[in-house]
Amino acid sequence: LVLTIVIAEAALQLVPKEIQSHTLIRQYAKRRQKNPDEVLLDRAFHHSAMQKLARKLGAGQVERMGRPDIVHGTLLQILETPLNWEQQLRVIIHTQDDQVITINPKIRLPKNYVRFVGLTEQLLVQKRVPENGEALMRVERKDLKQVLKELGSDHRLGFSILGKPRLMRNVAEEASEFENPSAFIGGFPRGHFTENTRRLLDAVYCVDRESLDAWVVAGRFVYDFEWAIGVAQGRIDASSKQNGQS
Numbered sequence: 001l002v003l004t005i006v007i008a009e010a011a012l013q014l015v016p017k018e019i020q021s022h023t024l025i026r027q028y029a030k031r032r033q034k035n036p037d038e039v040l041l042d043r044a045f046h047h048s049a050m051q052k053l054a055r056k057l058g059a060g061q062v063e064r065m066g067r068p069d070i071v072h073g074t075l076l077q078i079l080e081t082p083l084n085w086e087q088q089l090r091v092i093i094h095t096q097d098d099q100v101i102t103i104n105p106k107i108r109l110p111k112n113y114v115r116f117v118g119l120t121e122q123l124l125v126q127k128r129v130p131e132n133g134e135a136l137m138r139v140e141r142k143d144l145k146q147v148l149k150e151l152g153s154d155h156r157l158g159f160s161i162l163g164k165p166r167l168m169r170n171v172a173e174e175a176s177e178f179e180n181p182s183a184f185i186g187g188f189p190r191g192h193f194t195e196n197t198r199r200l201l202d203a204v205y206c207v208d209r210e211s212l213d214a215w216v217v218a219g220r221f222v223y224d225f226e227w228a229i230g231v232a233q234g235r236i237d238a239s240s241k242q243n244g245q246s
């Protein structure tokens, strides 16, 4: 039983070509001793260049871009968990520019955001990190539907404020009835899943009447899933035995 978390339509990409020559981007890249096409788009640093991008691509598309911190925060919540240590978690990041990043469960993700940005830039430029040896992260331009098929996903649920209202605990219980469930969480700051993503899902659930941050939804779901499949109980029982307590 392995749960796949898909951070879908994530706001994680290198600076797009439309604004690579923007003064702000050139200065930023120079400061970081990189080329403009080797740095992550980040609204915290590139706001005015992104305003220009919005005039080219449309405000609706651009307001969903440039938030790599969402992926970082979400990964921190779910990778260092008992579910992952028990090898029952797989994490995939699907980016807005349709790249699919797979993560080796053995990764020790940098807790520091600046280091995470550096690692992700290296990944997107080289297509894998580290460059040699066992890959800890790998990126491919691949159809998400195909990836899920290869993983043998037998149930795909999505989280969205537009979904059917349901307690998180009950969503986790439903997922635990499958062998290879996958759960989609939006890796974007605003808006909703596009129709392309929505089409992949068997069910969509809303777990609160307010919009929550992606890392809150991910952390709570993984925790409730651990309960639903008995991982939490199993680990407590094992540590009670070790300590000689009943």
Ligand SMILES: C[S@@+](CC[C@H](N)C(=O)[O-])C[C@H]1O[C@@H](n2cnc3c(N)ncnc32)[C@H](O)[C@@H]1O
Pocket: 158, 159, 160, 161, 162, 163, 184, 185, 186, 187, 188, 189, 190, 191, 192, 193, 205, 206, 207, 208, 209, 210, 211, 212, 213, 214, 217
């Ligand atoms: C910041 S939200 C995106 C904004 C969007 N308005 C929303 O709330 O769905 C990031 C992701 O967290 C999940 N999410 C946030 N609030 C949720 C809720 N109340 N119920 C279910 N999922 C939620 C969704 O997967 C969403 O794509």
